[in-house]
Amino acid sequence: MKYDSISGNLFIKNRKKFMAQMKSKSIAVFNSNDIYPIGADSTLPFEQHRDIFYLSGADQEETILLLFPEANDKKHKEILFVRETNEHIAVWEGEKLTKEKATEVSGIETIYWLTDFDRVFFDLMTETDTIYFNTNEHYRQAVETQTREDRFIQKCKLQFPAHQYAKSNPILQEIRGVKEPEEIDLIQTACNITEKGFRRLLSFVKPGVWEYEIEAELLHEFVRNRSKGFAYTPIIASGNNANVLHYIENNQECKAGDLILMDVAAEYANYSSDLTRTIPVSGKFSARQKEVYEAVLRVKNEATKMLVPGTIWAEYHKEVGKIMTSELLGLGLLDKASVQNEDPNWPAYKKYFMHGTSHHIGLNTHDYGVLKTPMKANMVFTVEPGIYIPEEKFGIRLEDDVVIQEKGEPFNLMENIPIEVDEIETLMNS
Ligand code: GLY
Ligand code: MN
Ligand code: MN
Numbered sequence: 001m002k003y004d005s006i007s008g009n010l011f012i013k014n015r016k017k018f019m020a021q022m023k024s025k026s027i028a029v030f031n032s033n034d035i036y037p038i039g040a041d042s043t044l045p046f047e048q049h050r051d052i053f054y055l056s057g058a059d060q061e062e063t064i065l066l067l068f069p070e071a072n073d074k075k076h077k078e079i080l081f082v083r084e085t086n087e088h089i090a091v092w093e094g095e096k097l098t099k100e101k102a103t104e105v106s107g108i109e110t111i112y113w114l115t116d117f118d119r120v121f122f123d124l125m126t127e128t129d130t131i132y133f134n135t136n137e138h139y140r141q142a143v144e145t146q147t148r149e150d151r152f153i154q155k156c157k158l159q160f161p162a163h164q165y166a167k168s169n170p171i172l173q174e175i176r177g178v179k180e181p182e183e184i185d186l187i188q189t190a191c192n193i194t195e196k197g198f199r200r201l202l203s204f205v206k207p208g209v210w211e212y213e214i215e216a217e218l219l220h221e222f223v224r225n226r227s228k229g230f231a232y233t234p235i236i237a238s239g240n241n242a243n244v245l246h247y248i249e250n251n252q253e254c255k256a257g258d259l260i261l262m263d264v265a266a267e268y269a270n271y272s273s274d275l276t277r278t279i280p281v282s283g284k285f286s287a288r289q290k291e292v293y294e295a296v297l298r299v300k301n302e303a304t305k306m307l308v309p310g311t312i313w314a315e316y317h318k319e320v321g322k323i324m325t326s327e328l329l330g331l332g333l334l335d336k337a338s339v340q341n342e343d344p345n346w347p348a349y350k351k352y353f354m355h356g357t358s359h360h361i362g363l364n365t366h367d368y369g370v371l372k373t374p375m376k377a378n379m380v381f382t383v384e385p386g387i388y389i390p391e392e393k394f395g396i397r398l399e400d401d402v403v404i405q406e407k408g409e410p411f412n413l414m415e416n417i418p419i420e421v422d423e424i425e426t427l428m429n430s
Contacts, residue, residue, distance in 0.1 A: 001059055002226045003269035008107035010182040011057040015078060017175045018055060018168075019069045027124060028132035028168055029156075030055060030065040031148040045228075049149070050363035051134055051172055053270055056080055056106040060097050062114055068124055075110045076124060084113040122159075130164040131156065137169040140366055177360055177369030179378050183271065184403055184413075187362065187380060190231065190273035191401060191413040193266040197221040198277060198417055202427045207256035207281055211236040214262065215250050222266040231272035232365045235263040238281065242395030243388045245355060254281045259289055259394045261386075272365040274382050275414060276399030283428035289394060290421055292387050295327040296396045297419065299385040303357050304402055307381055307410045313358070313371040320357045324385060325349045333389065352387050361401055377406045380413070 022028060030052040036044045048059045056065045064081040071077050083089075085096040099111040112120060125131070133153045136143060157165075179187070197218040204217050214236050222229055237247040238254040242261035254260055258281045265273040278293065280286075285293060303320045325348065328334040334348050342348040358381040360369030369379060381404070386397030398419060402410035418424050 001269075002223075002228060004226070005105070006057055006186070006269060007182060008057060008105060010180055011055060011105075012107040013180060014175065015055050015067060018171055019067055021171045021175075022067070022069055022132065023130050023166060025070060025128050026068075026130035026132060026166060027128045028067040028134075029121075029152065030067075030134050030168070031152050032058075032061050032063045034148050035061050036145075048270060049147075050270065051168070051176075054172070054176055054363055056108065058082065058097065058102065058106055059270070063097075064114065064117055065108075066121065066124070068128065070127075071124065072127055076120075078108045079110045079112060079120065080106055080108045081112050081114045081117045081120075084115060125160055125163065128163070130166050131160065132166045132168045134168040134172075137167070137173070138364075138366070138368065139371065173368045174370055176362060176367065177379055178376055179362060179380055179403070183362060184378070184380065186269050186271040187273060187401065188413050190227070190266050190268035190271050191275070191417070193222055193225040193227050193268055194264070194273045194275050195414070195417045196225060197264070197266060198262075198275065199427070201262075202279070202418070202424070203430070205254065205260065205279060205281060205428065206283070207254065209254050209281075211238055211241075211250040211252050211254065211260070214254075214260070215264075218264055218266075225266070227266040227268050229267065231265045231267035231274065235261065235276075237261045237263075237395070240390065240393040240395075242278070242397075243390045243393075245388075256282045257286070259285075259396065261395055261397055263397065263399065270363055272361055272363070272367075273413070274361050274365055274384075274399060274401055275417065276384055276386075276397045277417070277419065277424075278396045278398065279424055279428065284425055285421055288392070289396075292331060292389070292394075293396050293398075293421060295331055296385055296387050296398050299323050299327055300383050300398050300400070303385060304383045304400070304412070305409055307358070307375065307383065307402060307404055308408075309375055309377050309404060309406065311375045312373075313375070317357055320385065321347055321349055324353050324387075328352055328387070331387075333387075352389060353385060354388070355384075355386070357385055358382055375404055377404050379404045381410075 033049040062083045066079040082097045102111045200221045201217050233248045236250040238260040239258040241247045261278045263276040265275040338348045360367035384399035388395035400414040402412050
C-alpha cells in the first residue's frame with residue numbers, strides 16, 4: 001500500500017457500531033472483491049471491497065471477515081481469515097498479511113488462514129439462527145458480474161437452508177454515512193493531494209495542450225503524494241466536450257478561448273475526494289463565460305449553506321432547483337413563461353442543469369449514506385451545480401466536498417482549492 005498505516009482503532013469502532021445493530025444469535029460475513037480478469041494472464045489492479053475495508057482495514061484479496069457478537073467462545077466474536085502467505089508468494093507477489101500484521105492492521109485478535117474458513121464457519125453456524133449477507137443496495141448500483149459475495153451467498157443458502165437471512169447493507173448505509181474523525185482526516189488528505197494536482201495544472205494549461213496531457217500531470221502529482229491515482233475516471237472536457245456529462249475520452253486539443261471542465265480528484269487510502277473546476281484555456285474568462293461561472297458559484301455557495309443537520313436530501317434538491325432557476329432567468333437562458341408552464345416532474349432549469357447537486361462521499365465516490373432521513377453532523381457531501389450550454393459550446397460545473405457540522409455552515413474540505421475567477425486568472429498568468 002502507498003498510504004501511511006491507519007490506526008486499528010478506527011476499524012474497532014466501526015465493527016462495534018455494526019455489531020450493536022445485529023440481531024440476537026446472528027453472524028455476519030464480509031468478503032473481499034475478486035481480482036477481475038482482463039484476458040490471457042492479465043488482471044485489473046486489485047480494489048478492496050469497501051465494506052470489508054471499513055470494518056477491518058484489511059486491504060488484501062481473498063480476505064473474509066466474520067462477526068459473531070454472541071459467540072460461545074469469546075475469541076470467535078471477531079475473526080479475520082487471510083490467505084496463507086509463504087516463501088513462494090513472498091518472492092513472486094511480495095509482502096502479504098501475516099497473522100501478526102493482520103491483527104495490527106485490524107485490531108482483531110483471532111486471525112485464521114483462509115483454508116480454515118469452511119470448518120470454522122460450519123461450526124459457528126450451528127450456534128446461530130441468522131446470517132447477515134452483504135448484498136449491494138446502493139441507490140445507483142448496476143452490477144452485471146457475479147461477485148465473490150454473490151458466490152458466498154449462493155453456497156451458504158445451499159448449505160444452510162434452515163437459517164434466517166438478514167441484510168448488512170442497511171446497517172452499513174447508516175453507519176458509513178456518518179464519518180469518524182479519522183475518516184474525515186483521510187478524506188481531507190485526499191482533497192489536499194487533489195489541491196496539489198490542480199495547482200500544478202494551473203501553470204501548465206495553455207492553448208495547444210491536450211486533455212490527456214492534463215490527465216498525465218494530475219496522475220503524476222497524485223501518485224507522488226501516495227495516492228493510487230484518480231478516485232474515479234477523470235473527466236477533462238474542453239469546449240463543447242463539457243456538455244457530455246460523462247466525457248472520459250480526454251483526447252482533444254484545448255483551444256484558445258475555450259473553457260476546460262475538469263472533474264478530477266485523487267483517492268487516498270481508498271477514500272475519495274471529488275473535485276470539479278472549470279478554467280479558461282487562455283488564462284482569462286470571456287465576459288459571458290465569467291457571467292455564467294459566477295452564477296454557478298453563487299448556486300454552489302447558497303446550496304452549501306443548506307447542508308445542515310435536519311435537511312432532507314430531496315427537499316434540498318428542490319430548493320437548489322429554485323435558486324438555479326433564478327440564475328438561469330438572470331442569464332437569459334430561461335424566460336418567465338417557460339418557468340410558469342414547467343412540468344413539476346422535469347422543471348425548466350433541468351434543460352441546463354440535469355444532474356443532482358450532492359452525494360455522500362467517502363470510501364466510495366458516490367458513497368453509502370441514508371438519503372431519506374434528515375442529514376446529520378459528520379456526513380460528508382459534495383456540492384456540484386453546473387450550467388451546460390451546448391448552443392454556446394461550453395459547460396461549467398464547480399464541485400467541493402464539505403462536512404456537515406453540529407451547528408452552522410458546513411466545513412469545506414476544499415476551501416484552499418482556488419475557485420474565484422480572479423484567483424484562477426492570477427495563478428494561470430503568474
Ligand atoms: N465525479 C463524479 C461525480 O461528481 O459525481
Ligand atoms: Mn465529480
Ligand atoms: Mn460528485
